[in-house]
Amino acid sequence: MSLRHALLGLLSERSASGYDLLKTFDTSLANVWPATQSQIYTELTKLAGSGLITVAAEGPRGRKEYALTGAGMAELRQWLTETRPQRNTRSDLLLRVFFLGVLEPAQARAYLTGLIEMSRTEHEQLRQLADSIDWDDGNLSVHGRIALEYGLRFNAMRREWAEWAAEQIG
Amino acid sequence: MSLRHALLGLLSERSASGYDLLKTFDTSLANVWPATQSQIYTELTKLAGSGLITVAAEGPRGRKEYALTGAGMAELRQWLTETRPQRNTRSDLLLRVFFLGVLEPAQARAYLTGLIEMSRTEHEQLRQLADSIDWDDGNLSVHGRIALEYGLRFNAMRREWAEWAAEQIG
DNA sequence: TAAGGCATGTAAGAGGTTACATGATTGT
DNA sequence: ACAATCATGTAACCTCTTACATGCCTTA
Incomplete structure (x- = not known):
């Protein structure tokens, strides 16, 4: 379930749309946690549904700019401090x-x-x-x-x- | 699709049952390619279905000992020589x-x-x-x-x- | 006005995890 | 006779990949 945390992490820096996030994944996160367009949009909808992020603004072409909520920041912090990173097996x-x-x-x-x-x-x-x-x-x-x-x-x-x-x- | 190749690889050493293979996964392959019991049995059935392995012997308690076929060995060799290993992303x-x-x-x-x-x-x-x-x-x-x-x-x-x-x- | 980029959404399928379910054989 | 071990199979669910599908806006 790290994709959700990757999204929360990026949104903690600045608000962004799915499209923006997709580009960030393809550049800075590509080597660490790749994600596809399909996955990102699906997960953003779920995150918004559970109140960890919200649609802060809407723009042209149906653009939805998501922002981290307090609950989202809490979840991000908890993931970073309370859960252990898992070993990378499968090579x-x-x-x-x-x-x-x-x-x-x-x-x-x-x-x-x-x-x-x-x-x-x-x-x-x-x-x-x-x-x-x-x-x-x-x-x-x-x-x-x-x-x-x-x-x-x-x-x-x-x-x-x-x-x-x-x-x-x- | 590397689980199938892991199974073919182990069977290239010696014939074995699903149960045997499960133990091998839990010991020697655990750090490299973990697999669950459920996964192993399912994949063995598929491999037998496509002719890459066969049931060479049946034992007590419904034990099925699988052996690699010529087609299975060919597939294993092809995987090793013709396909490139994929980068390990997602950390x-x-x-x-x-x-x-x-x-x-x-x-x-x-x-x-x-x-x-x-x-x-x-x-x-x-x-x-x-x-x-x-x-x-x-x-x-x-x-x-x-x-x-x-x-x-x-x-x-x-x-x-x-x-x-x-x-x-x- | 057409091309390219912006922007989102859904569906099918593969691989993996967890849990459930069952039963035979061996050794003490 | 009982426990441990041997032995297999299935179902539900999650994540990720690939493909399909749609449409708006900007700019040259």
């Missing part, structure tokens, strides 16, 4: 590692070199993303920068691990 | 980082020290798991060891990142 990438034994050794190594390449590419993309954003002093900026640093370190770790793994197999 | 843990600004600084730091603690604990659990397993030379053993090393490195990386992040906020 397609690691699952494959378990079964590399069914392949020829050369194919198995090719898989791992593919991971090395993937990690390099993602690292580079994040580095470029970091350069392209003008980091102000806003909350999302400060914390977005921290999340991005995670991505950089993660990809570096994964690349080194895959290099080590390729040696183990070779 | 509850990182999503929260984005919104730490709504909390008091002390609460935000508490969240990060919680992550440090979590990473330490998980690292230690994996270390103990590594000690408790008698690693033979089987395929699952070799590759399971590689996956476990990933977990160790991942938790070390995350701990260091959270320590760094706590400083950024402090």
Whole structure:
């Protein structure tokens, strides 16, 4: 149920329409919690129904600008402080590692070199993303920068691990 | 659709019943691709229906021992070599980082020290798991060891990142 | 006036979780 | 004989993906 909290979090920064939020998901939250248009609109309707957000203003083309309510802010705070983040299990990438034994050794190594390449590419993309954003002093900026640093370190770790793994197999 | 491939992968090592597979999921695959009893039985029925596995033997208590077919092995190999592993997005843990600004600084730091603690604990659990397993030379053993090393490195990386992040906020 | 962007909504289906439901066999 | 373990199956519900469907407003 984190999509609802992602929406509450974004609305805590500023009021926005579903369309605005969709664009924010596609840019700043894409690497952390992707969401589709369909999902966002559905969830906004539910959130408004349960009083965590309200339609603060209506604009052209049926635009509805949602704002966080007090109850919504309380829910957001409670999620952040009272509930534990869940482990990230389910890694397609690691699952494959378990079964590399069914392949020829050369194919198995090719898989791992593919991971090395993937990690390099993602690292580079994040580095470029970091350069392209003008980091102000806003909350999302400060914390977005921290999340991005995670991505950089993660990809570096994964690349080194895959290099080590390729040696183990070779 | 990776559950089906996880099942095919395990059956490529040896034939097994749903019950056997369930236990394997709860032990060796739990950290990589958890699956519930309900899910496993449903998927086995589907896999048998599409000819990727067959009931090789029946035992007491309605036990059905499934074996991989040629088509199943082909599907497994194709998955490993022809399809790209998908990025692991959706991190509850990182999503929260984005919104730490709504909390008091002390609460935000508490969240990060919680992550440090979590990473330490998980690292230690994996270390103990590594000690408790008698690693033979089987395929699952070799590759399971590689996956476990990933977990160790991942938790070390995350701990260091959270320590760094706590400083950024402090 | 036409294209592109703004803006919302719904439906079908896949994958996953939780809970319910049942019963046979083995070991003490 | 009783408990623990082996063993399977189904149903309801939630989340997410993909696709369909519609229409308004701005600007070139």
